[in-house]
Amino acid sequence: MSRIPGRVxxxxxxxxxxxxxxxxxxxxxxxxxxxxxxLRADTLVRVQEAIEQLGYSPNRAARNLRTRASHLIGLRMNxxxxxxxxxAMDRFVHSLVETSGEAGYHVLLFAGSGTDPxxxxxxxxxxxxxxxxxxxxxxxxxxxxxxxxERRAPFVAFGRPWDDAEATHPWVDVDGAAGTELAxxxxxxxxxxxxxxxxxxxxxWIGEDRRAxxxxxxxxxxxxxxxxxxxxxxxxxxxxEASAVLLDEAHPSAFVCASDTLAMGVLHTLADRGLRAGxxxxxxxxxxxxxxxxxxxxxxxxxxxxxxxxxQIVNALEGLLAHPPRVGPGIxxxxxxxxxxxx
Amino acid sequence: MSRIPGRVxxxxxxxxxxxxxxxxxxxxxxxxxxxxxxLRADTLVRVQEAIEQLGYSPNRAARNLRTRASHLIGLRMNxxxxxxxxxAMDRFVHSLVETSGEAGYHVLLFAGSGTDPxxxxxxxxxxxxxxxxxxxxxxxxxxxxxxxxERRAPFVAFGRPWDDAEATHPWVDVDGAAGTELAxxxxxxxxxxxxxxxxxxxxxWIGEDRRAxxxxxxxxxxxxxxxxxxxxxxxxxxxxEASAVLLDEAHPSAFVCASDTLAMGVLHTLADRGLRAGxxxxxxxxxxxxxxxxxxxxxxxxxxxxxxxxxQIVNALEGLLAHPPRVGPGIxxxxxxxxxxxx
DNA sequence: CTGAAAGCGCTAACAC
DNA sequence: GTGTTAGCGCTTTCAG
Numbered sequence: 001m002s003r004i005p006g007r008v009x010x011x012x013x014x015x016x017x018x019x020x021x022x023x024x025x026x027x028x029x030x031x032x033x034x035x036x037x038x039l040r041a042d043t044l045v046r047v048q049e050a051i052e053q054l055g056y057s058p059n060r061a062a063r064n065l066r067t068r069a070s071h072l073i074g075l076r077m078n079x080x081x082x083x084x085x086x087x088a089m090d091r092f093v094h095s096l097v098e099t100s101g102e103a104g105y106h107v108l109l110f111a112g113s114g115t116d117p118x119x120x121x122x123x124x125x126x127x128x129x130x131x132x133x134x135x136x137x138x139x140x141x142x143x144x145x146x147x148x149x150e151r152r153a154p155f156v157a158f159g160r161p162w163d164d165a166e167a168t169h170p171w172v173d174v175d176g177a178a179g180t181e182l183a184x185x186x187x188x189x190x191x192x193x194x195x196x197x198x199x200x201x202x203x204x205w206i207g208e209d210r211r212a213x214x215x216x217x218x219x220x221x222x223x224x225x226x227x228x229x230x231x232x233x234x235x236x237x238x239x240x241e242a243s244a245v246l247l248d249e250a251h252p253s254a255f256v257c258a259s260d261t262l263a264m265g266v267l268h269t270l271a272d273r274g275l276r277a278g279x280x281x282x283x284x285x286x287x288x289x290x291x292x293x294x295x296x297x298x299x300x301x302x303x304x305x306x307x308x309x310x311x312q313i314v315n316a317l318e319g320l321l322a323h324p325p326r327v328g329p330g331i332x333x334x335x336x337x338x339x340x341x342x343x
Numbered sequence: 344m345s346r347i348p349g350r351v352x353x354x355x356x357x358x359x360x361x362x363x364x365x366x367x368x369x370x371x372x373x374x375x376x377x378x379x380x381x382l383r384a385d386t387l388v389r390v391q392e393a394i395e396q397l398g399y400s401p402n403r404a405a406r407n408l409r410t411r412a413s414h415l416i417g418l419r420m421n422x423x424x425x426x427x428x429x430x431a432m433d434r435f436v437h438s439l440v441e442t443s444g445e446a447g448y449h450v451l452l453f454a455g456s457g458t459d460p461x462x463x464x465x466x467x468x469x470x471x472x473x474x475x476x477x478x479x480x481x482x483x484x485x486x487x488x489x490x491x492x493e494r495r496a497p498f499v500a501f502g503r504p505w506d507d508a509e510a511t512h513p514w515v516d517v518d519g520a521a522g523t524e525l526a527x528x529x530x531x532x533x534x535x536x537x538x539x540x541x542x543x544x545x546x547x548w549i550g551e552d553r554r555a556x557x558x559x560x561x562x563x564x565x566x567x568x569x570x571x572x573x574x575x576x577x578x579x580x581x582x583x584e585a586s587a588v589l590l591d592e593a594h595p596s597a598f599v600c601a602s603d604t605l606a607m608g609v610l611h612t613l614a615d616r617g618l619r620a621g622x623x624x625x626x627x628x629x630x631x632x633x634x635x636x637x638x639x640x641x642x643x644x645x646x647x648x649x650x651x652x653x654x655q656i657v658n659a660l661e662g663l664l665a666h667p668p669r670v671g672p673g674i675x676x677x678x679x680x681x682x683x684x685x686x
Numbered sequence: 687c688t689g690a691a692a693g694c695g696c697t698a699a700c701a702c
Numbered sequence: 703g704t705g706t707t708a709g710c711g712c713t714t715t716c717a718g
Contacts, residue, residue, distance in 0.1 A: 012469055014711060025689045030713060040687065057469035061413065062711035064404035065694050072451070077440050090433040093452070097420050101454040101463075106472070108415070109450040111441045120444075126355055126400035129449075236637055264637045271639055291634050294579055294607045296614055357695060368705045373697060383703060405695035408710050 013054040022050035033058060072108045073100055073317065074130035076121070078137055079114045088287050088304055089136070092158070095310035096134065103314050105131075117143050125153050132317055134158060138171075145169055154320045156313045160330060162205035170316040171330045172309050176206055176286075179302035179335035180213030180256055183284040186300075186337055187254045188221055192282060196252035197229040198242045198262045207231070210258045210286065228252060232262070239265020240272075247273070253281060254343070260285035260292045263299055267342070282343040298340025305333050356397040365393035376401060415451045416443055416660065417473035419464070421480055422457040431630050431647055432479070435501070438653035439477065446657050448474075460486050468496050475660055477501060488512055499659045501652060503673065505548035513659040514673045515652050519549055519629075522645035522678035523556030523599055526627040529643075529680055530597045531564055535625060539595035540572040541585045541605045550574070553601045553629065571595060575605070582608020583615075590616070596624060597686070603628035603635050606642055610685070625686040641683025648676050 019026045024047060031038045032047040039047070050056075064070045075096065097107050108130055113119035117137070121144065124130050131154065135144050138159030148155045149169055161167035187195050197214045200207030211229065218225050227250045232238035239262035246252055247269065257263040263285030270277050277283050278297050285292055288303035312331050319326035362369045367390060374381045375390040382390070393399075407413045418439065440450050451473055456462035460480070464487065467473050474497065478487050481502030491498045492512055504510035530538050540557045543550030554572065561568050570593045575581035582605035589595055590612065600606040606628030613620050620626050621640050628635055631646035655674050662669035 012471060015713095016711080026711090027690080027713080028688060031688085034713080038687070043687085055469060057466055059408070059711050060470045060472040061404050061407035061411075062694090063713080065402070065408050065696085065710090066712045066714080068404075068694080070404065077437055079437075079441070093436075094420055094422075097452045098422070098454045107452040109436070109440045109452060111444040123400060126398060127403045128355060129403040261637070268639055289633070291637050294604070294634050295638060296611055358697095359695080369695090370697080370706080371704060374704085377697080381703070386703080402695050405710090406697080408694090408712085409696045409698080411710075 012059070013056045014059065015056075018047065018050045018054055018056050021054065022047045068128065069131050069321075070129060071105050072130045073105050074108050074110060074121070074124050074133045075136070076112045076133075077109055078112045088289070088306060092136070092306045092310060095307045096313065099307075099310045099314045100317075103318055105314070105317070112137075118147055121148065121153075125151060131321055132156070134313055134317070138162070154317070154325075156316045156320065158309060158313060160205075160332075168327070170320060170327050172312045172316065173330065173332055174304045174309065175332045175334050176210040176302075177213030177216065179286065179304075179337075180210045180258075181217045182213075182335070182337050183256045183286075183300070183302055184214045184217030186339070187256070187282055187284070187343065188217065190282070190343070192254040193223060194228065194250065194252040195223075195254045195256060196243075196246045196250060197225070197256055197258075198239055198246070198266065199229070199231050199258035200234055201231050207258050214256050234259055234261055236261055236265040236268065239263065240268045241265070243269040244272075247281075255281070255283045257283070257285050260287050260289045260299060260301055263301070263342075264291060264295065267295065267299070277342045284337075284343055288338045292338070292340070297342060300340045300343035301338050302335050303338045304335050308333050355402070356399045357402065358399075360397055361390065361393045361399050364397065365390045411471065412474050412664075413472060414448050415473045416448050417451050417453060417464070417467050417476045418479070419455045419476075420452055421455045431632070431649060435479070435649045435653060438650045439656065442650075442653045442657045443660070446661055448657070448660070455480075461490055464491065464496075468494060474664055475499070477656055477660070481505070497660070497663045497668075499656045499663065501656060503548075503675075511670070513663060513670050515655045515659065516673065516675055517647045517652065518675045518677050519553040519645075520556030520559065522629065522647075522680075523553045523601075524560045525556075525678070525680050526599045526629075526643070526645055527557045527560030529682070530599070530625055530627065530686060531560065533625070533686070535597040536566060537571065537593065537595040538566075538597045538599060539586075539589045539593060540568070540599055540601075541582055541589070541609065542572070542574050542601035543577055544574050550601050557599045577602055577604055579604055579608040579611065582606065583611045584608070586612040587615075590624075598624070598626045600626070600628050603630050603632045603642060603644055606644070606685075607634060607638065610638065610642070620685045627680075627686055631681045635681070635683070640685060643683045643686035644681050645678050646681045647678050651676050 015026045015029050018029045029047055032044055036044055100107055110120045133155040135155050135157045138157050145157060145161060145167060157169060157171040160171055160173045184195055197211055199211045215225050230242040230246055232242045243255060243266040255266045263283050266283045267277050270281055275281050285299050285301040288301040292299035292301040319328060358369045358372050361372045372390055375387055379387055443450055453463045476498040478498050478500045481500055488500060488504060500512060500514040503514055503516045527538055540554055542554045558568050573585040573589055575585045586598060586609040598609045606626050609626045610620050613624055618624050628642050628644040631644040635642035635644040662671060
C-alpha cells in the first residue's frame, strides 16, 4: 500500500521496493540494472516491469558511495571576459555536454577565481565530487596539468602542453597553424601576393602557432613575409590601428588575423577608408564567432571543429577512467575555413 | 604510518582518519565541520589542525546519501542554435555558476533533446542527482513547470509563467516591455517621432511583451503606431526585408527591434541604401550581444541584468531548499540601455 | 542463476 | 561536550 503507481511518492522508490514488488532479492534487482546478462530472461522481464511500474532509478549518492565514482566531469568557467576569444567556449561546452551525456557523464561547472588557476579544483578533488576534469585554459602554460597529475587526478586538456614537451597527460587540440595556412592558401589561390598578418603578442603560444601557418604558406610560394606582420593586443581597437599602419607601410591586399576580434578591427579600418572588404582588400579571422557570421559582408574565418574536440575528449576520458586506464597520445585536429564575403 | 602528510595518499582521508589523529571520535570531527559551535575551543582547534594536516574534505557521496541532498543545481542546455537569442545564455550561465558557487552549490549541466522539453529532467530527479532545477526555456509556455511541480521537484524559472497566471512557482524575469519602452523613450527624447517596430511572430509571449513597451512609449507621447510595426522570424534576413518595406511605406526615422539579430538586419538595409546608422536612421536592438558591441558604429541595445537574475534565482533557490521552504513572489527586473553609435 | 551478509563514509539521534 | 549506535541505498563478495 505504501507505493501507489501513478501517484507521486513522498520518497523515491528504492531497490528494496522494486525487489518486493518483483518478488526477488535486492541483489537481483541490482543485477538487472547493472548486469542484465546474469539474469534468466523471465526474471529480468519481471524485474524490469517492476522498475517501470515504480519509476525507479538508482539513487546516485548511494551508488557513488559504493562505486567511488560520480560520473561527473568538472569544468571550470573562467570569470567571463565580456568579449574575447572565449566566444568559442560556449560552443565547446554545448558539445561537451551532449557528447559526455551520451557516455553517461554529466558536466559539473564551477567558478574559477581569475587570479588562482588552481582555485576550485582542490576541493572537488578531495571531496571526490568529480571523476575527472576537462582543463581548457592552457593558453599560458598550464600549472593545472602539473598540479593535477601530482595528485593523480584524471584529466584531459583542451590545448597542447606548450611549455612541456615531455608531458604525458592526454590532450586534444586544434592545429591553429594548419588553420591559418589554410586561410593564407585560400588567399594565395585567389591571386593575393601581399598578405599581412595581425596576431597576438609574442608570449602567446597559440598566437605564435597561428602565425607560423601564415608564414609557412607564404614561404612555400616563395613570398617574403617581412614587414607584413604585426603583433598586438586582442582588441578591435588594436586590430584597427595595426591594419591602418600596415596598409600605409606595406600595402597588403589581404589580411589574416589571429582572431575575429582583430579581423573586426581590420574591417573598421577598411570602412574608414572607403575600401570594400572582399572587393578591395580581403580579410580572414579566426574562430568563426557570431560576429563573423552577421557582419557585412560576412567574415571568412577559421573554424575549430569543437564538436570533434569534445568527442575526442570524452573518448580520452573514458579511456582514462577505465580499468586499467588507457592513456593515448595527444590528438591534433584540423580546422576548416568558413568562407564568406570578406575574401 | 598509513597516511604521510605531504605525500599523495592512495585513498583520500576519511572522518575516521581525522578522528584518530586528533584523538577524538568520528562524530566530533563531523561536528567540527558542520556545527563548530558545539565543540570546546581547544578540541575544535585540535580537530581543525588534523583536518588541515591530512587535507581532509568530507566525501560528497557519503554526505549526500546521508543528508539526502547533493548541493547540485540542474540546468538544461538546449541543442545549440548556432546564432539566436540564446546569445544571452552564455552570460547567464557564467553568472549562475559564480553566484551559486558562493552559496555552496554547483551547477550540473545536462543536454536537452530539442523535441522533448522534459528529456533529462526525469532521470536526474528520480536518481536524486540534483537538489533543484533552474528552468530557462520558458519561451513557449513551460510544460516543465507543471510537470516539475507535479513531482514536487524544487525549481526556479528564469521567465514568467506567461500561460498560467495562477502559477505559484518561484520565478525571476526581466521586464522586456520596460526595456523597449526605455529604448523608445531614448529615441523620442532625441527628437524621433516616427519610430518603427520589428518583432517576432505573434505567438511569442516575450515578443508581444517587448512590443508592448514600444507601443506604450509612443502612445504616451500621443503618437500613432499604425503602419509602423512588423512581425517576422528572428533572422537577419527577415530584419533586413522588414526594414526595407517599412522604410518604403512608413518612412520611419528610427527602429526598435525585439533582438540584436533583427537590428543587424536593419543595419544591412541601411548600408544597402547608403544610409548611415545613427546619423540618418537610429536603430536599437535587444540583448546587448557581442555583435552589438563590435559592429560599426556600435549598436545601441537593451541589456538584461543577467547577473542580478542569477543572484535572485539563487536566492529563491535557497529559500526553496530551506526547512521549512520559503517561496516568495515572482521577481521582475528592469533592463538597462547600452547606448552606442546607432542611436 | 539467485540470495544473504557486509560495508562504502557520513550524520541524526540519543546516551554518557 | 563527547562518544555510541544505527542506517541512508547501493554493490561486492561469497554461498547455495
